[in-house]
Amino acid sequence: MTMTPEVIIETRNLTKVYRDFWGRKKVQALKALDLQVHRGEIFGLLGPNGSGKTTTIKLLLGLLFPTEGDALIFNEPTSNVTKNERIGYLPEESYLYKFLNAEETLQFYGRLFKIPASERNKRVGQLIDMVGLSGAKHRQLREYSKGMQRRIGLAQALINNPELILLDEPTSGLDPIGTAEIKELIRDLREQGKTVVLSGHLLADMQDICDRIAILHRGELKELGKVSDLLTVQDVTQVKVRNLPPAALEEVRQVIQRHGGEDLTIDHPTTTLEELFLRIVRESELHPGRRKVAGDRVESPKPAATPELAESRSTS
Numbered sequence: 001m002t003m004t005p006e007v008i009i010e011t012r013n014l015t016k017v018y019r020d021f022w023g024r025k026k027v028q029a030l031k032a033l034d035l036q037v038h039r040g041e042i043f044g045l046l047g048p049n050g051s052g053k054t055t056t057i058k059l060l061l062g063l064l065f066p067t068e069g070d071a072l073i074f075n076e077p078t079s080n081v082t083k084n085e086r087i088g089y090l091p092e093e094s095y096l097y098k099f100l101n102a103e104e105t106l107q108f109y110g111r112l113f114k115i116p117a118s119e120r121n122k123r124v125g126q127l128i129d130m131v132g133l134s135g136a137k138h139r140q141l142r143e144y145s146k147g148m149q150r151r152i153g154l155a156q157a158l159i160n161n162p163e164l165i166l167l168d169e170p171t172s173g174l175d176p177i178g179t180a181e182i183k184e185l186i187r188d189l190r191e192q193g194k195t196v197v198l199s200g201h202l203l204a205d206m207q208d209i210c211d212r213i214a215i216l217h218r219g220e221l222k223e224l225g226k227v228s229d230l231l232t233v234q235d236v237t238q239v240k241v242r243n244l245p246p247a248a249l250e251e252v253r254q255v256i257q258r259h260g261g262e263d264l265t266i267d268h269p270t271t272t273l274e275e276l277f278l279r280i281v282r283e284s285e286l287h288p289g290r291r292k293v294a295g296d297r298v299e300s301p302k303p304a305a306t307p308e309l310a311e312s313r314s315t316s
């Protein structure tokens, strides 16, 4: 028996037209969006700049009113403010006070949510640990790197222990290490049973982390589904094997040809640049110093430096 997953977000014909100062129709930012997000999933809103991701998130939060259609969160209309107590939100642009430190920031937002002092102190400590800022909790946020700012932003979005977390471009402006840390934190949230909706346009990150995605283009829903289903190429079969002797490989090739398999390619898989980069950084932290680089394998001797270059180096 399969259980129907609980619907946390539902939009029906959700439409937003921005109007100018005189009320004239200006931009149709979202057109008749129908979607459902289920409890415990990481759902990605994907699309190029201006496709309506932020508009969707703001409509879900009740920060904007739809021109047409409805959005429901926890089965309640988004205009019902009490549902906000169960939601966390990380906006695209950080709006935190730069002269507060991490602890003061979380204490401040904890007070806004009227969390009692003992519970608040406990949660502030846990969140600072969770986002890896224990060593920097007394530094003012203006001294934080972009990655640290995003992490304290995420901690702030979690201060009310929300069931649903909306993250607008959580990894924008971060290097691959900062991105990997945020992705890990988002996966942890799913482990805790929380529902996460995030927007972004960095495809590799979205592929890596989302269970399901919606692709928006100029406000229209163009694709919706499980990432694994959308990316599977149904008519191609891939066989991976380690250390297969060449003779066996030749036999495999013949079997495939005998059965009429088309367009056979046999090659070595490649990793992603992200994985390579993260592995090198991790190894470099463990073993500082010069690393033997793949380029060292190049056999041909390096061309001798031209006299001008040699000169300019010695004077610099």
Ligand SMILES: Nc1ncnc2c1ncn2[C@@H]1O[C@H](COP(=O)(O)OP(=O)(O)OP(=O)(O)O)[C@@H](O)[C@H]1O
Pocket (backbone or CB within 6 Å): 018, 019, 026, 027, 028, 029, 047, 048, 049, 050, 051, 052, 053, 054, 055, 056, 201
């Ligand atoms: N307050 C506003 N008034 C008028 N038009 C707006 C307003 N906010 C957004 N828009 C327009 O609505 C469309 C969708 O914008 P939105 O910010 O939702 O896109 P996005 O997918 O989040 O883009 P990005 O990746 O650049 O953040 C764009 O054409 C944008 O210019």
